[in-house]
Amino acid sequence: MAYKIKAYRRKVNYYETDKMGITHHSNYFRWFEEARIHFMSQTAYPYKRVEKLGIVMPMIAASAEYKHPTFFDDEVIIKSWLTFFNGYKTTLQFEVINAETNQLCVTGETKTAVLNAAGTPIRLQREFPEMYEDWLSVLGLVPED
């Protein structure tokens, strides 16, 4: 299947700011998750479906670089794309862009495992070959604005 992936958009919520007047840095990791789930919702395997199949994808590593702050009510575009996938581990990269100024504010990366309900790593290519193929088909696909 040839996907066209749309980037994720949202606004900065008031409760996501801190007393410095900017978005608290921890929230970007939550936005990365929102963007990743939005990304997956555009494939044949939205995260809810993945979980129903008995698969969870716990975080192994996460990082962010903060270039410019975002502020209450800013609209941000969050691009997420899969940069690595071998059937039992994923890497995604993220860009948070101010939708009005087009400024790149934050970049990030997350690595997850692919586990079954018992917490054992699974190899998608063997156990869920269709999901494996579907994810391969979006590998490297950068979303449009």
Place this chain on the structure above:
Amino acid sequence: MAYKIKAYRRKVNYYETDKMGITHHSNYFRWFEEARIHFMSQTAYPYKRVEKLGIVMPMIAASAEYKHPTFFDDEVIIKSWLTFFNGYKTTLQFEVINAETNQLCVTGETKTAVLNAAGTPIRLQREFPEMYEDWLSVLGLVPED
């Protein structure tokens, strides 16, 4: 058992403030939960034990009145006490007090159900009579500072 319950203490975290420079109002409901769990940890039935017995206590209603703001790094005392308990519903009340000034900042109330894992209400007096007695013994007991 005659309990002496200690109030819960914590500091306001930086990430709990918002751009107004004060603790975001939603966080007090999280602190009420911390205080409730701290309260229960001083009885024979800490919440973790309760959950292991297959019981959950989802929220039915929650409210707060905000009298004075709290600020980053303020130490607060949170008193919580059980004001109603009939075996399948609980009501707790809360006071958030600035530990330095003794000022009463926020008051609150939460009501929870008592359900089994399947989401069905249970009557503790029949199914867990010892827990029922234990909770009755703390009914109305206001914690010390």
Place this chain on the structure above:
Amino acid sequence: MAYKIKAYRRKVNYYETDKMGITHHSNYFRWFEEARIHFMSQTAYPYKRVEKLGIVMPMIAASAEYKHPTFFDDEVIIKSWLTFFNGYKTTLQFEVINAETNQLCVTGETKTAVLNAAGTPIRLQREFPEMYEDWLSVLGLVPED
């Protein structure tokens, strides 16, 4: 001005769930805030503009009643409307509705003050009569889905 207000829509984020598998009750107060800001963004006085005029609206009281849980990825409609406004205090009511089942999940109410930057109550009718009239014009206006 005769407004037509649209209700606010959003999805339940993964990080908003807790180990019970449902949306943590504290998050509804954050959603109420999102809905209130979305509501105001449809009037002549979005909250960002209000703050630029030197006005803040800190919470005086907030409450919620939880009728049915919401779950990860559920789409919810949040209706918010102004039920009381006298120039220096506001009351809003909220309904959180599951967009798929139309089930009313949570209701709520928030009361805010209207203060200047120094924390002193202000009377909008005297100091910002146009804002006062604008808000009066949406008093009682229930948003559409």
Place this chain on the structure above:
Amino acid sequence: MAYKIKAYRRKVNYYETDKMGITHHSNYFRWFEEARIHFMSQTAYPYKRVEKLGIVMPMIAASAEYKHPTFFDDEVIIKSWLTFFNGYKTTLQFEVINAETNQLCVTGETKTAVLNAAGTPIRLQREFPEMYEDWLSVLGLVPED
């Protein structure tokens, strides 16, 4: 001054878990902040004092590696120490350890700038030489449990 720094301890809150039943990964960045502020509170320059001097320390980069999950009510020890400091940038490292099992659960690193209120980088050695010396004195100092 020869400091002896104590590690930070706290419990995993219920609202910090997600539907996987474990602490949501974003919360560790909040705990790192708590630990950093606890660390600074043991020096002559607690963060509140630093902010009163007109200095803020916004995040430049943050990362975490997740080795083992933590669960509701787990007591965790969070060690934080300063690994780099040149007067206008800081790097801290973090370890989150399960206090009962002594298992290392999460490691992390944060980099912050040192800015004045206007958002301009400042060189502490020139503008706040005593603070600069104080921070140098804790460089590399690993906290005790």
